[in-house]
Amino acid sequence: MIRSLNEALRRIPVPLVWLAGAIPFALLLWDTLTGGLGVEPIREIEHRLGRTALYFLVASIGVTPLLRLTGISLMRFRRALGVLCFAYAVPHVLAWVVMDMGLLWGQMARDIVKRPYLLFGMLSFVLLLPLALSSNDWSIRSLGGKAWRNLHKAVYVAAPLAALHWLWAVKVNEPAPLFWLVAILSLLGLRLVVRRRLNLQTLFRGSKKQA
Template sequence: MIRDLNDRLRRVPVPLVWVLGTIPFALLVFDAATNNLGVDPVQTIEHRLGRTAFYLLVAGLAVTPLLRLTGVSLMRFRRAIGVLCFGYAAAHVLSWAVIDMGLLWGQMGRDIVKRPYLLFGMLSFVAIFALGVTSNNLSLRRMGARAWRNLHRLVYPAAVLAGMHWLWAVKVNEMAPLVWTSLIVALLVLRVAIPRTRGRSA
């Protein structure tokens, strides 16, 4: 049954992931064009871009535990998920820097130092940026497989920092960031607890 499922997944074109990944952005653009972003459009834009990046980060983290736990392989889609995550994270940061802060670099620097959730978010983005710009075959060849794999382990601290960024940013008792951050912790535990098995290397 798992083999049949994996055979079907191998027939799914990777570009379909890219197409599906653009849907949240297209919906955001549509809502902006139709003035459907609520009372604080800037905050809505920032939050929707950030949440989409976070969900994609969790999806990328889930690929290896899913393979080791069930044998279902989504490995061929992981790079696309990761690059989409980088794209949304970059858009999230740019929306804050350009729309919210007006590229006032001094004010941005002071806010990052003063507000821990911004610092966690920026540290997470630095790691995601490093992963995004090296998620290509040229970087893999130039760095070598071992160095490339070591660099891409930054996804783990990036995920934890992103969870802390969301948790610390909320000003009310919201359950969503707690649930999603708990999911990240669970995925990291599974990543360590479930050993590699033959035919399921990841």
């Protein structure tokens, strides 16, 4: 069954993932043009862009645990998921910088220092920036596979920071950001468990050969 599913997934063209990834932006644009953003349109734009970025970020870091635990491979879509995350993170930040803060750089700097959720968000964005810029074959060849993989481990710091940004930003007891923070920490925990298991298996095989 898993083999059949993976064969079906391999037949899905990657551009289709990009097309599906544009749907949330199209819906946001439609609501913006038709007045469907509620009484605080700027905040709604910021929040929807930020939430969508986080969803794609979680999807991208969930690809490897899914493969290790179930055998289902979405690896060929992982790059698209990661870049889609950044594609929503950029307008999320721009909406805050331009529409919310009106390009008042001094006020922005003071707010980032004063409000932890802004600091978490900016740190996450800064960590994601080099990952998005290097998500291409040329960067892999230029940096070398090992250096490229080490660079992209920054996503495991950026993801919980992004979830903390959302959790700290809400002013009411909203369960969604806590759920996503727990989901991210669970995925990172699974990654560590699987990696440790693989290391132990490798060590065990090596000791058997020596014996």
